[in-house]
Amino acid sequence: MLQQESTLEKRLERPIVSADWRRSRGLIRQTLSILAFLLAWQLVSMTGLFGRYPRELMGLFLPSPLQLLNTITEVLANGTLLKHVGFSCYRVVSGFTLATLIGIPAGLLMSYSRAAEQFLNPFVRLFQPIPGVAWVPLAIIWFGLGNRAAVFIITMGAIFPIILSTAQGVRDVDPNLVGAALTLGATRLQVFEKVILPSITPHLVTGFRLAMGFAWRVVLAAEMVGVSSGLGYMLTLGRGTGRTDITLLTMVVIGTIMGVMDSAVFSPLENKTAAWRPRLSKECAEEDEIRG
Amino acid sequence: MKLEVERVSKRFRSSDNLPLAVLCDISFELGVNEFVCIVGPSGCGKTTLLRIIAGLEQQDSGVVKMDGAPVRGPDASRGMLFQDYALFPWRTVRQNIEFGLEIKRVPPAVRRSISRHFISVVGLEGFEDRYPHQLSGGMKQRVAIARALANDPEVILMDEPFASLDAQTRVAMQRHLLRVFNESKKSVLFVTHNVEEALYLGDRVLVFTKRPGRIRAVLSLPAERPRDLLDPEFVKLRAQILEMLNQELKWKDQEPA
Numbered sequence: 001m002l003q004q005e006s007t008l009e010k011r012l013e014r015p016i017v018s019a020d021w022r023r024s025r026g027l028i029r030q031t032l033s034i035l036a037f038l039l040a041w042q043l044v045s046m047t048g049l050f051g052r053y054p055r056e057l058m059g060l061f062l063p064s065p066l067q068l069l070n071t072i073t074e075v076l077a078n079g080t081l082l083k084h085v086g087f088s089c090y091r092v093v094s095g096f097t098l099a100t101l102i103g104i105p106a107g108l109l110m111s112y113s114r115a116a117e118q119f120l121n122p123f124v125r126l127f128q129p130i131p132g133v134a135w136v137p138l139a140i141i142w143f144g145l146g147n148r149a150a151v152f153i154i155t156m157g158a159i160f161p162i163i164l165s166t167a168q169g170v171r172d173v174d175p176n177l178v179g180a181a182l183t184l185g186a187t188r189l190q191v192f193e194k195v196i197l198p199s200i201t202p203h204l205v206t207g208f209r210l211a212m213g214f215a216w217r218v219v220l221a222a223e224m225v226g227v228s229s230g231l232g233y234m235l236t237l238g239r240g241t242g243r244t245d246i247t248l249l250t251m252v253v254i255g256t257i258m259g260v261m262d263s264a265v266f267s268p269l270e271n272k273t274a275a276w277r278p279r280l281s282k283e284c285a286e287e288d289e290i291r292g
Numbered sequence: 293m294k295l296e297v298e299r300v301s302k303r304f305r306s307s308d309n310l311p312l313a314v315l316c317d318i319s320f321e322l323g324v325n326e327f328v329c330i331v332g333p334s335g336c337g338k339t340t341l342l343r344i345i346a347g348l349e350q351q352d353s354g355v356v357k358m359d360g361a362p363v364r365g366p367d368a369s370r371g372m373l374f375q376d377y378a379l380f381p382w383r384t385v386r387q388n389i390e391f392g393l394e395i396k397r398v399p400p401a402v403r404r405s406i407s408r409h410f411i412s413v414v415g416l417e418g419f420e421d422r423y424p425h426q427l428s429g430g431m432k433q434r435v436a437i438a439r440a441l442a443n444d445p446e447v448i449l450m451d452e453p454f455a456s457l458d459a460q461t462r463v464a465m466q467r468h469l470l471r472v473f474n475e476s477k478k479s480v481l482f483v484t485h486n487v488e489e490a491l492y493l494g495d496r497v498l499v500f501t502k503r504p505g506r507i508r509a510v511l512s513l514p515a516e517r518p519r520d521l522l523d524p525e526f527v528k529l530r531a532q533i534l535e536m537l538n539q540e541l542k543w544k545d546q547e548p549a
Contacts, residue, residue, distance in 0.1 A: 184391055185443065190395055194395075
């Protein structure tokens with residue numbers, strides 16, 4: 001009790017900091033943290049974990065960040081990086097699109113028709129727990145080594161979060177909102193367009209986000225074992241040829257692509273719905289900022 | 293007659309799959325520009341009756357007629373106000389009020405001027421671009437009223453619309469509703485469990501029995517408004533209704549458990 005009071009007092013005594021400074025202070029801390037990490041990495045690599053390993057071997061064990069800078073210019077110049085990024089993105093986007101085109105109607109069907117739900121539910125329950133990666137061997141047997149196998153696996157990995165979030169979204173629609181729309185003269189189709197769709201959008205964004213994460217994980221696995229192109233292939237290529245720098249670089253690239261995708265596509269989508277969702281509204285965001 | 297309810301009955305299936313009668317042989321009429329209040333013990337099927345009249349629920353027997361034609365489903369002639377307001381959370385105050393007009397494909401400029409009018413009727417100027425979660429309960433209810441009025445229904449069905457408001461807001465909303473009612477010439481069917489509210493607002497009051505709901509009594513109230521509920525006549529009516537409701541509750545207590 002006493003302890004709590006004293007921390008509360010401390011909190012109240014804390015000088016008031018301007019929002020601008022708070023924001024730039026956060027940015028400075030984050031930059032410093034990354035710089036410290038890169039510095040440590042560089043040191044470990046240069047000194048062979050402080051003399052524990054012969055330095056000549058560090059090119060294989062842990063290439064330094066500076067080395068990676070050379071590598072990136074190399075793979076950019078000869079076009080390998082962009083080629084493999086292109087392959088992976090193409091597969092992810094096709095598989096994801098296919099999963100959406102099948103998953104959303106399936107989810108809607110399941111939530112609108114009791115019979116459809118009962119027919120589809122066993123399959124969803126049976127296949128949903130199987131990780132997308134587990135489909136790799138079968139996909140290679142069915143489709144051979146190539147794009148089709150990859151797209152199939154990604155679709156299998158991404159479709160379930162989309163089906164489930166769509167169905168859950170429709171189940172969560174407030175029946176009174178449907179009633180309100182109907183008594184305001186809406187037809188069933190208009191109810192779908194103006195009540196159901198906006199209601200399920202937040203669920204869909206969550207489902208898409210999950211599905212996209214699965215899609216990337218699965219495409220890397222597929223490319224590592226079966227398909228001889230794409231970022232997963234680049235990862236193993238680096239290992240196979242002793243070019244650990246290429247493997248590390250590919251990891252960085254994968255992280256960057258996924259991060260960019262999230263902040264360029266999903267975060268804006270989520271923010272759009274946050275405006276009307278009390279739990280995620282601006283006030284909350286500001287509160288978080290103050291606490292952080 | 294605007295709205296006729298003829299011998300409407302409704303049963304639900306209870307959790308142990310036994311039929312549970314909620315409404316029994318309900319008949320009454322609602323005239324043009326008439327304000328009828330329904331009071332009754334909780335669980336007497338008031339809400340179900342409103343939903344049947346709105347077309348959101350199907351009765352087991354009986355008919356609901358609107359201008360002589362049987363009601364087959366929900367439509368814009370009977371607007372409904374829900375207990376929990378049922379505002380679209382992703383729409384601003386203005387967009388909520390314009391919903392019905394959008395449905396009817398009214399051109400945006402006309403929509404705008406209609407919504408502006410009703411925003412001022414319910415006194416929400418300055419809040420047009422707020423989302424529902426940024427409003428208080430009373431304000432949400434006013435948005436719901438404006439949304440129903442903007443759609444120009446002939447009958448407005450209100451399901452305990454002021455139940456969750458504090459006493460002061462409630463009185464303000466009642467005055468507000470009466471003013472709107474006098475200006476708009478609508479017919480209103482108003483469900484409440486608050487006897488004073490019914491006496492203050494209604495032209496007639498229907499008193500329901502406990503479940504299964506039947507009409508126990510119909511009381512016609514003097515026409516003049518605003519009403520002074522301390523007037524001896526109202527005090528007497530109030531006592532009369534409360535006595536009836538009390539009897540309903542007593543019978544309920546005597547029921548074998």
